[in-house]
Amino acid sequence: MSTPIIELKQVYRHFKSGREIVPVLQDINIAVKRLEFLCLVGESGCGKTTTGKIICGLLPTSQGVVEFEGADIASLRGDGYRRFRRSVQIIHQDPYASLNPTQTVADMLSYPLLRHKLAPQRRGVMQRVRELLDLVDLTPVEDFIEKYPHQLSGGQRQRVSIARALTTQPSVIVADESVSMVDVSIRIGLLQMMMDLRDRLDVTIVFITHDLALAKYFAWDGRIGVMYLGRLVEIGRTQEIIRDPQHPYTKVLLSAIPEPDPEKTRSKQHIQLRSEDIPRLTELPPGCSFHPRCPWYVQDVCDQEVPELSIPLQSGSDVEVACIPLERGSELALHGS
Amino acid sequence: MSLILPPDIVLKVDDLSIVYRTDRGDVKATANVSFELRNGQALALIGESGSGKTTISLALIRKLPKNALVTGGRILYQRNEKIKDVLELSDRQLREFRWNECAMVFQGAQNAFNPVLKIHRQFEDTAQSHGWTDKTAVRKRALSLLELVRLDPERVYDAYPHELSGGMKQRTLLALGVLLNPQIVILDEPTTALDILTQRAIIDVLNDMQRQLDFSIIFISHDLSLAAEMADHVATVYAGEIVELGAVNDIFYQSLHPYTHGLLTSVPTLEHAQDLLQSIPGSPPNLIAPPAGCKFHPRCAFADDTCSKDSPPLTDDVGGHLAACWHTDRLLASRKARV
Ligand SMILES: Nc1ncnc2c1ncn2[C@@H]1O[C@H](COP(=O)(O)OP(=O)(O)OP(=O)(O)O)[C@@H](O)[C@H]1O
Numbered sequence: 044m045s046t047p048i049i050e051l052k053q054v055y056r057h058f059k060s061g062r063e064i065v066p067v068l069q070d071i072n073i074a075v076k077r078l079e080f081l082c083l084v085g086e087s088g089c090g091k092t093t094t095g096k097i098i099c100g101l102l103p104t105s106q107g108v109v110e111f112e113g114a115d116i117a118s119l120r121g122d123g124y125r126r127f128r129r130s131v132q133i134i135h136q137d138p139y140a141s142l143n144p145t146q147t148v149a150d151m152l153s154y155p156l157l158r159h160k161l162a163p164q165r166r167g168v169m170q171r172v173r174e175l176l177d178l179v180d181l182t183p184v185e186d187f188i189e190k191y192p193h194q195l196s197g198g199q200r201q202r203v204s205i206a207r208a209l210t211t212q213p214s215v216i217v218a219d220e221s222v223s224m225v226d227v228s229i230r231i232g233l234l235q236m237m238m239d240l241r242d243r244l245d246v247t248i249v250f251i252t253h254d255l256a257l258a259k260y261f262a263w264d265g266r267i268g269v270m271y272l273g274r275l276v277e278i279g280r281t282q283e284i285i286r287d288p289q290h291p292y293t294k295v296l297l298s299a300i301p302e303p304d305p306e307k308t309r310s311k312q313h314i315q316l317r318s319e320d321i322p323r324l325t326e327l328p329p330g331c332s333f334h335p336r337c338p339w340y341v342q343d344v345c346d347q348e349v350p351e352l353s354i355p356l357q358s359g360s361d362v363e364v365a366c367i368p369l370e371r372g373s374e375l376a377l378h379g380s
Numbered sequence: 381m382s383l384i385l386p387p388d389i390v391l392k393v394d395d396l397s398i399v400y401r402t403d404r405g406d407v408k409a410t411a412n413v414s415f416e417l418r419n420g421q422a423l424a425l426i427g428e429s430g431s432g433k434t435t436i437s438l439a440l441i442r443k444l445p446k447n448a449l450v451t452g453g454r455i456l457y458q459r460n461e462k463i464k465d466v467l468e469l470s471d472r473q474l475r476e477f478r479w480n481e482c483a484m485v486f487q488g489a490q491n492a493f494n495p496v497l498k499i500h501r502q503f504e505d506t507a508q509s510h511g512w513t514d515k516t517a518v519r520k521r522a523l524s525l526l527e528l529v530r531l532d533p534e535r536v537y538d539a540y541p542h543e544l545s546g547g548m549k550q551r552t553l554l555a556l557g558v559l560l561n562p563q564i565v566i567l568d569e570p571t572t573a574l575d576i577l578t579q580r581a582i583i584d585v586l587n588d589m590q591r592q593l594d595f596s597i598i599f600i601s602h603d604l605s606l607a608a609e610m611a612d613h614v615a616t617v618y619a620g621e622i623v624e625l626g627a628v629n630d631i632f633y634q635s636l637h638p639y640t641h642g643l644l645t646s647v648p649t650l651e652h653a654q655d656l657l658q659s660i661p662g663s664p665p666n667l668i669a670p671p672a673g674c675k676f677h678p679r680c681a682f683a684d685d686t687c688s689k690d691s692p693p694l695t696d697d698v699g700g701h702l703a704a705c706w707h708t709d710r711l712l713a714s715r716k717a718r719v
Pocket residue numbers: 058059060065067085086087088089090091092093094221222253324
């Protein structure tokens with residue numbers, strides 16, 4: 044097996060909030076393979092953006108290691124470090140993204156090219172700006188090159204920020220979709236363009252979203268990682284997870300989502316949670332963090348031991364799940380239901 | 381007014397047009413919009429951001445911002461066989477109309493609570509401003525509504541807003557919205573920016589409430605799945621106009637307008653295997669100077685010269701399913717060819 048392009052090993056991250064310590068990520072292990080489609084999903088506050096920032100080196104870990112092409116990024120210095128920072132870019136997919144209102148599209152794209160000396164001289168820079176706009180489908184280029192952000196639609200602004208991330212010729216892009224990103228048509232257009240970029244530019248894309256249907260579309264041939272309260276609870280091939288989710292949380296999520304099809308959505312069976320309250324990160328329950336809400340909770344097991352990701356005993360696939368009853372085989376899981 | 385409406389129509393919007401006055405020109409946010417709302421039914425307004433959904437709903441309760449101007453149309457409201465035009469209500473009648481007859485829960489309204497007042501004060505104040513001063517009775521009704529939205533009634537009634545999560549606040553607002561037993565409830569993006577499981581809880585609660593309290597709903601959403609799940613009828617809004625209107629199954633399984641079709645083919649599903657999705661090219665028009673003819677024509681695969689010249693009327697082709705398109709036949713043919 045080839046070296047993963049990015050690997051997180053036992054990554055923890057906490058923040059201080061007043062006198063409290065907030066554990067935002069716990070024991071995250073992910074190996075991102077070169078050119079795979081990987082999607083991180085989960086509800087608000089589960090730690091997706093924090094994971095994205097850690098992947099890009101924008102945020103240090105509190106514990107654990109991040110490797111880029113096999114090298115611990117904490118050990119990178121000088122050129123090596125600069126190369127890593129250029130190679131791994133994050134795009135916040137927010138329609139109200141902060142593009143500098145006083146800069147034209149050409150300014151925004153040429154600045155990083157000049158700063159990192161990525162294009163020879165003035166003429167080379169403009170040539171490259173045109174190529175970038177062409178890559179993100181802002182064509183004809185002439186219509187966009189001199190525009191200011193307020194003259195662009197939300198979707199067009201998004202394309203400009205993608206083009207800006209591409210100036211440094213990254214090999215990994217973390218695309219972090221915010222909840223405020225609402226227009227379906229624009230979202231799909233952007234996603235398709237990024238999927239295209241993978242093939243044209245050899246970039247690996249990690250897509251972060253709260254929308255499982257969109258995750259399914261993006262990572263159909265790749266993997267999905269489901270996060271809950273700072274931990275990965277299930278990770279594996281998208282098609283398996285969508286068809287036959289293993290972790291109770293993933294099952295509940297998939298059953299809860301309405302479908303854009305009146306008959307299907309109205310006949311869908313919803314799994315009821317034991318509790319709708321989401322625990323606060325500062326008051327995480329002992330054992331499995333999902334146990335107070337889990338419909339298959341097993342007393343004296345789930346509230347005692349913290350489950351780790353593993354392939355369940357009875358499983359015919361390689362999907363990893365963090366659930367003790369599942370891990371121990373069907374007897375306990377049945378007993379619990 | 382010698383008006384007659386069928387008895388099951390609670391609201392009839394007739395040829396409504398609204399502009400926003402701005403320095404750069406008039407924003408034509410609502411253009412000749414007409415629709416009806418039937419007793420006990422849920423109507424969804426769907427469309428992209430900026431298409432004018434919120435503007436329509438604000439007009440219904442006359443809460444438009446100051447720079448808005450209603451340039452034409454009527455909003456007829458019927459209760460007990462009495463019909464009134466909302467646009468002609470006096471200030472006093474209007475106050476009564478809002479909440480008593482037609483309550484609205486605004487977009488992003490989780491932040492609408494006054495942070496220094498406990499929830500019970502907000503219920504009491506609302507009741508009081510409509511002449512209901514018996515606190516014990518208000519409390520009794522409030523607690524039963526909080527229970528209906530599946531909250532712990534006593535705890536929530538005595539809480540400050542910041543003690544509640546986003547989903548709890550949204551449910552409390554729904555309870556507050558129906559406190560005075562309105563006939564119509566307008567919900568602007570009721571689940572947007574909420575988590576999946578919270579969205580599910582809100583949808584279930586809304587269904588329960590509607591079944592038990594028997595009101596009509598107008599809800600606005602960019603989320604087609606929500607419309608599929610909750611609506612009886614769906615209206616597609618594009619550039620300030622209703623371009624398609626019909627029963628929910630007609631809209632989802634047999635759309636007649638290329639824009640609705642485009643929206644539907646751009647949403648991923650969980651049910652199907654790999655989706656074949658297609659985004660709608662281009663972006664929504666500038667509403668200060670919208671395109672001539674059909675406003676969708678610059679983005680439409682079926683458009684021809686007619687479309688750029690003449691604006692298609694919203695017509696009824698097949699019993700109650702209306703679309704504003706010159707080339708519905710082309711859409712149908714292309715869909716048939718693909719199957
Ligand atoms: N700098 C910080 N200081 C304190 N807490 C933080 C900080 N950054 C994030 N958090 C907390 O960490 C948790 C995870 O945040 P994160 O932004 O990673 O979530 P997310 O999964 O991206 O959520 P969303 O879907 O809402 O974007 C949240 O509870 C958040 O409040």
